[in-house]
Amino acid sequence: MITRRDLVRAVSRERRVADWVVSERVQELAIVDELRGLVRRETRTRLGLVLHVDSALGRGTARVAIDATEGTASTVVLRALSLATAAVGPTWKSVPPAAPARVDVIDPALVKTNLEEAAHAIVKFNRDGATVRSRGTVLREQVEIQAKSGFREAWAASELRVDALVIAGERSLELVREARKLGDLIDAQRSDSMPQAVTTALTDLRSLESAGATPRATGSDELDLVLATDAMLHGDGLGVWNVFAVQADAALERQGLTRYRIGAPIVPGATQVAEPLTISSDGAIDHALRSAPVGEEGDAIRKFVLVDRGVSAGLALTMREAALRGRDPNGGIRNLVIGPGLWDGAPVRRTIEIRRLRALSIDRYTGNASLEIALAFDDGKAFTGGTVRLDLIAALSRARRKVADKQQVLRRGAYIGPPAVLIERVELLS
Amino acid sequence: MNRRELLGGLGVASASTLLWALGCSGTQKPTSVVAEAVADRDSVRTWLREAVSRLRAVFPTVHALAVERLRSTAASDVLGTGLAHARRDGVVLVVRDEAGLWREQVSSDLTRQGVANAVRALVGTSRKTVSIDFGPVPPASEVPRSFTDGELRNRVEAITRKRVDSRVVYGVSLLDIEDTWVFSIAPGRDLEHRARRVRQSVIRAAWNGPRPVVGSVERGWVGKLVDPRALGESDAERATEFALEMMTPAPFPDGRHTVLLDPSVTASLVDAGVRALLTTAAARRPEVQRGIAIGGTVASPLLTVIDDPTTRGSYGSFTFDDEGELAAPLTLIDKGRLTGVLGDRVGGGRGRGLRAGHVGAVEPSPSHLRVVAGPTPHGDLRDDGFLIEGALGAIVDPGTTRVVIAAARARVIKGGKPTGHVFPDVELVGDLGLLFGSVTGVSSDSERFDLRDERDGEPRWRSVEAPWLRIPLGDAKQPGVVRARQQAGLK
CATH class of the missing domain: 3.30.2290.10 (PmbA/TldD superfamily)
Structure with a gap:
């Protein structure tokens, strides 16, 4: 042995x-x-x-x-x-x-x-x-x-x-x-x-009992979208935010396959929105799912910023990537911390709130995503079905993030951040 | 451009199947024989029989499963070849007490002491045994021929030795060999089986505008290292053609067209649908149970689907499942009527209780799915519409049976012939039942696809044999639409 x-x-x-x-x-x-x-x-x-x-x-x-x-x-x-x-x-x-x-x-x-x-x-x-x-x-x-x-x-x-x-x-x-x-x-x-x-699931199941078909498909000027917690974090627990974890891959960045480079805005205009996006990786949060004292190769785990007020600021650096760049390793992407927002939850125009998704697929090269709706509400009326297509990086860079109740952020698995986001002007496909 | 990084960036492989082939200039090491299985057949059988005897003294239902798994993987590109070997042993002891509760004790320690410790965890300090008739010792399985690192390297490099088109950004060939040796012992039953699963693939990547396009050809089999299904240079050329194919720049006309699904798309649809809906595990959901009634019509009468683990040489085949049930074919859909579901013992079924890697949690799973071929060559099934090719994955929502199948290409068909226009990245969206119910043509020719995925780090193997299917999406049932996958635009 x-x-x-x-x-x-x-x-x-x-x-x-x-x-x-x-x-x-x-x-x-x-x-x-x-x-x-x-x-x-x-x-x-x-x-x-x-x-x-x-x-x-x-x-x-x-x-x-x-x-x-x-x-x-x-x-x-x-x-x-x-x-x-x-x-x-x-x-x-x-x-x-x-x-x-x-x-x-x-x-x-x-x-x-x-x-x-x-x-x-x-x-x-x-x-x-x-x-x-x-x-x-x-x-x-x-x-x-x-x-x-x-x-x-x-x-x-x-x-x-x-x-x-x-x-x-x-x-x-x-x-x-x-x-x-x-x-x-x-x-x-x-x-x-x-x-x-x-309790939340039971409420949603009751809504599904009376849910109607997908409302008429719209031109993108008419509709805002709210991703509630379960929809936003669909799948592995990071949900839509995974797109930034992929873009922070140092190997992808080196070969020019990422959407943005260090020091550049993640999309044009990302620094000029009302709530510029800030995302950091932190592997040193007690009892968070992806925390650890060191990485698998003994590499140090450090908190680092991926996106700082709309500007790409950091990459996930393994031992090798760090050594090739003359930098210190940081243990890679760990728990994602999304900066707080100021949105009070009030709608501006016609808004569809998505509570649950059937499927979320994200193209790792372009950041384009396809969201299949399981349960959503349009003006308080429940419906099921339909697809939303998003350029996730652009959408999340401009999204308004909900203020958490009692000033406490949502902490679920490896996600720490606001419980919902509002994305303006999206197109809904039937 | 670093090749390892490009591979990771292209997402063409998982860490468990692709090695980082970094360089070509390392000194060639003397070849060495890949490690043989270490466990002695008689010893393992003795340990397991002793375990069952002790467990049977306490529990009315007992089963012991042991596995030794050796995996060798080679990847080769223009700059070098990388090799990896891994070994995974395990023993699973399963008992059912008089109250009906199942208990499993699993250990990675396949030794006398390891098995004894697992028994002790279930029976405590009891030393009682009962005398059991296990039946005859099965004949020894044929031992797979050993091979050296050099042979592995030669086989995988054979495809990449040919010069690759200069427009191809990256090319790699892979060879994955998994030898498994499984023992299944219970009162009245002593089973043993060895199998060698081989999977070979060739991948080519080229730029198509702002994003890379990957063309791949993959095949698998159970049997010897050399097989008629093994890939050759023509397969590498096909992968290159896929990667370099010129695409129509115009936007795809979303709509309810008549589609001819190529075998990969049919296979993807059937595989996803069976796993999501036709298992005893899926039937736990009331929506699934409501829609799935044995004897009910679930598809076109042209469709018959069989799960057959006895199909010789198929990647998903087995001799007995991980609950010790002997392999037997099971017809799931017979001329459009539902006739069976895949079940394991705990779920009230039999014969499809499979464990990922033979050590994971048991769940009902398909083995080798076969869609029975029809009478018409696929060329005669072409109608004005699209040929959908190159499945990229299917998702079935078990609650609603809505399905989304992503495909690499849609070829325009007019007057029964391709026009030459090819659209990239499309998806077929619809209701699975209505899609299957709207099939108007099944080809006489089929292709086989061999699938390997992982659950909790352990492998699952299965295969699908599927023909071309014609489905008019605009018929009265309106079963679905085909549309572009790329973003609709965020304004």
Whole structure:
């Protein structure tokens, strides 16, 4: 059985290795699935090795994921060496390690608790009589990262997820919530907990019962659009804001495939709107979903600004990208923090509020998006169906962001920001 | 331009399937044999049988599944070849107690101690065993032939050795080999199977105005490393043609045209529809249950859809599912009438309980879907309208059965012949039931598509064999529209 220690010893012996990072994740997982009447427990150990080899031609890198427990560490290292030597690219030097971020990523209530009991707790939340079938997943892991430079960091982390099917009459809605803390999911007082999500889902299901067909398609001068929280964050939890994460990819930017360059407005006129957009990435927020003390290669995780008042300001820099640019790494895109807005929620012209989407697809090169409507309201009348096409970057750069109730921003998963946005002058297709 | 970065920027591969082929000048290492499976067949069988004996003493229903998975991937472009190997073992012990609750204990430690620890997690300190008749030990499966890194490299470089058109910005060929060795043991049943899944693809990218266009050809099979389906230079040329094809600059005329769906679009539609609507898991939703009644008419009488895991050599085939049920074909739609759904044991069905990577959570899934071919060659199905080609993905909303299928191209057809006009990036939007119900022609020729995706980091394999389908979107039912995918314009 290969252990982290064996791997470190084996790679340390290899003089050809210019730099290395070994990571180990010891994971325990518990799943309680009400839908299937199933309890699942899983234990796994995942080892990772990143290895760099320097030659006259440049630097080669190999990344090896090791799941199996048979074989020897020496064999793994030799194989990784072979891979790295065959994959040589431009020369770059490893950046000296920096201090890890001081961040908590484990729920204190889950440090020693029985995970199966915790999984039961997150499916037995208060449903107020609603028919809900859910699956709860609780992960607890011990992570350790060790590098050739002597850097070493260990931490414990927790992740919880609930997948729920809310049923009312002849209709149903699927919900997903993720968090690091049990309380964030099951505390009914919290605005984005599962009990609150179920209440919202039931309201939407009742609206769907009486929903009509898509209203007439319009010319774009007539219509404003409000993306409510569930529509705005559809899919993986970042929803429409993913478009900025893609544009901040340093590799894409280098080859000229992004829409904008550092220092330039993200779209013409983005700096002159009433509420210029500011977005930052922050991996050091306690108990936020994408927080961590260090990255997978021991790279530092730092808060950085992607868009500053409408101007492109920063890129996600891995170790390699940072070294090639002579900059410090920042750990890549982590939790997205969207700057607050001033919109009070009052409509200006005919406004369609989209509560839920069926599908959201975003073209990664152009930022164009297609939003398929599941539930929306036009002058208070519910309807279902229809498509909205947006140049997301332009739309969000000019969007008005809703002031959050009681001056508290919405915090869901890896998103921290306003609960809704208003986009002016869009076209609705039937 | 850095090739790795371009690949990532083009989004043509996931981290699990494409390697960063960075350079070509590294010293060639002596070839080495790819690691053989380490577990001993008899040992694994003994551990699992012992586990089942101990579990059966406590629980009325018991099943043990073990898997060893080796994956080798090679990617080659004009500047070099990269290789990667990964190994994933696992054991899944499943029990059902007298109250009817299912419990699973999963471990990545496929050793005697690992299996014993998993048993202990379920039975606690109990040391009781019962004597069980497992039936005969199955004959040993044929061991896939081993291959060296050098052979892997040669196979993947064979396609890229030919000079690529200078207008092509980037080209890469990929070879992905997954060897799985699965044991399934329960009282009265001892099953074992080894399979080699091979997937090969060639990708070419070229600029078309402000954005890159990707042309790709991909095939997969189960069997030996060499297969009639393996890609050759003609396939690389086809991928290049797709990437370089001149597109009509005029805007696409959105509307209810008559469309002829090429097999990739048909496959995408059928695959998405079956997974969204024709499984016992999907039937948990009241909207799906209401619309899906066995015996009801759900499609045109021209359509018959079968899920057949026994199709020899197909990428999604298997000998037994991950609940130990032997593979058998299942007709889902028979001449337009619904006759079956895919089910696993927990969902009240049988024979399609599949786990991602053989270790993930079980869910009912298709294996090898086949749309039975019709009587007419696809050339004779052309009507004035559009030939929709190059599926890019389909989304089905199970609540409403609305479907959106993205496609790379729409060719204008007039008088039964292509006019030469080709529009890029279109989508077909409509109701899945009405679309299937409006089919007026099914071709006699079909193509097969081999699909691999991942769930929670574990692979799922399936394949679809599909013909051309003709659908008049403007008929009385008005099943859908075809329209451009690009933005309508934000003013």
